[in-house]
Amino acid sequence: MNMLQGQAAIVTGSARGIGRAIAIRLARLGATVVVNYLSNHAAAEDTLSLVRDAGGEGFAVQADVSIYSEASRLVDEAVTRLGRLDILVNNAGTTRDTLLVRMAEEDWDIVLNTNLKSVFACCKAAQRTMMKQRYGRIVNITSVSGVAGNAGQTNYAASKAGIIGFTKSLAKEVGSRNITVNAIAPGYIPTDLTSQLSPELVAKGMQMTPLGRPGSADDVASAVAFLVSEEAGYITGQVLNVDGGLAM
Secondary structure, eight states: OOTTTTOEEEETTOSSHHHHHHHHHHHHTTOEEEEEESSOHHHHHHHHHHHHHTTOEEEEEEOOTTSHHHHHHHHHHHHHHHSOOOEEEEOOOOOOOOOGGGOOHHHHHHHHIIIIIHHHHHHHHHHHHHHHHTOEEEEEEOOHHHHHOOTTOHHHHHHHHHHHHHHHHHHHHHGGGTEEEEEEEEOOOOSTTTTTSOHHHHHHHHHTOTTOSOOOHHHHHHHHHHHTSGGGTTOOSOEEEESTTTTO
8 A cells, every 4th residue: 555655754753662663654655764863873774674674765864853954954865865855754752751840951951952843943944845845744743741731741741732832833834835734642652762651650641541551653653644644635733642542
């Protein structure tokens, strides 16, 4: 099923976890995937191997997407090598969880820059190409923490709530150019990023999740695949919770 045949996609932070699952899914659907990573070259190469195993093509580009010049270089390299950019998935993210009373300024800055400023930087860099094409699909990965808040995550929740406001605003700016902008809010998905959560916190999260189980990176990838498809062409400015009902 090659519904994305001939399309070019960038997935930020796709060396591992949810980003890797998204890259593999888009490749399986026919897109050529640019795997973006910050520092883990070996993990990015592993993602590329899995992309090729899925029958897809792609290449890896190192870039700190929280810096506009780096995000711009990432987009330029993708467009230069592929001639176009159809799909941008802003997935890069990090956490520095602690109660606000203990939170260092650096904990705030790193999370806001990595999670929120990266979305600004990549969308701004990609906008010119997508507007010229009069086509684009942008999917921003937010979180249920950005929808409902979470104690010990004021920085993370603020960054993810910011992504929601950004998504809705950009959707209004670029809709006339046939560019859709949507967000996905995952619930608890076991990944390297969530492995540091305490067993007690995970158990509490499962109690609050109507489906009673964690999700998977593939669940998020399925939602991305839908939002970048032709079938979702009339959907923009929306937040799709992939959370087992956690944030209802």
